[in-house]
Amino acid sequence: MAQYFTDFSDYPTGEPPADWRDAWMPGEHRLEVQEAPDAIGGRVLRHSIDANNRRAWAWERVPRGASRHEVLTRMRSTSGDSRFGVIVRGDGEAVRGTEHGVTCEFFKGANHTLAEHEAPKLELRQTLFLLVYSPDGEASKGPERPHGVARIWGESFFPWEPNAWCWLRVRVDAVGDALQVKARAWRDGEAEPDWWHYEVEDIEPASVGANGWVGITGQREFGVREYDVFSVGTEGDCAPMPSR
Incomplete structure (x- = not known):
């Protein structure tokens, strides 16, 4: 059991943090630490993405291979289309x-067919999206896995707004031969x-x-993403909140 925490104040500004690694498709996106x-x-x-393919960065301070990881972050985007x-x-090659x-x-909630068409959702189009990527699922493309390796497990209305901070906590457990996921946002x-x-x-x-890692992910949409806090708990420990 262990806990890991950063608010990025321990990294120099104007460059990528040294212990974060470009982990999926390389290039065409940038990380840098900036004053805020x-x-x-x-x-x-700060994370900017210029390509259509999915992108991810791994925080290598956190050891791989735990049966439980919990991640907490405070984040925002400059655009509502994000x-x-x-x-x-996370795992995989480049x-x-x-x-x-x-x-x-x-x-931004483009996949309305996956959720009920409530009036506020259709107006705001802001959602919390849950996916799992597995290359073994490539052969089973279809309604459950329309994007090949990605399977959509849920899209629920969540009224996040551009330039406004939100929190996200995600817990993934390996229980027996399967994964269990819990996630909440506020x-x-x-x-x-x-x-x-x-x-x-x-x-x-x-x-x-x-044997995977934890980190951040996204795809090209308008705006710049910013992560203020990123913390991790492994093997039963909670991802810690900042002591502010």
Whole structure:
């Protein structure tokens, strides 16, 4: 059991953090640490994406191979048309179609057919998106896995807004031969809810990302993403909140 925490104040500004690694398709996206007066530690990790393919960065300070990872982050985007979040049990090579991992992302909500057409959702189009990437699923493309290696496990309305901080906590457990996922989000200034937006069992084989890493992910949409806090708990420890 262990806990890991950064508010990016321990990294120099104007360059990528040294212990974060470009982990999926390489290039055409950038990480850099920048000053931000409203950040908890005074600095943020800024992520810009120029390519259509999915992208991910791994935090190599966290050891691989745990049976449970919990990730907590405070994040925002400059655009309401955005897709950005965290990845747990990530793995794969720098080749499209080899990606592993569980991702939970704030999204502009284009996939309305996957959720009920509530009036607020159709107006705001802001959602919390849960996916699992597994190359073994490439052969089973279809309604459950329309993007090949990615399977969509949920898209629920969540009213995030551009330039506003939100929190996201994601927990992935290997239980027996399968993965279990819990995820919840809340807006900055609100209390963390005691319930989960997602609580899904037996979503994929436990072999998915079994030797994987944790980090951030996204795809090209408008705007720049900023991560203020990123913390991890392994093997039963919670991802810690900042002591502010």
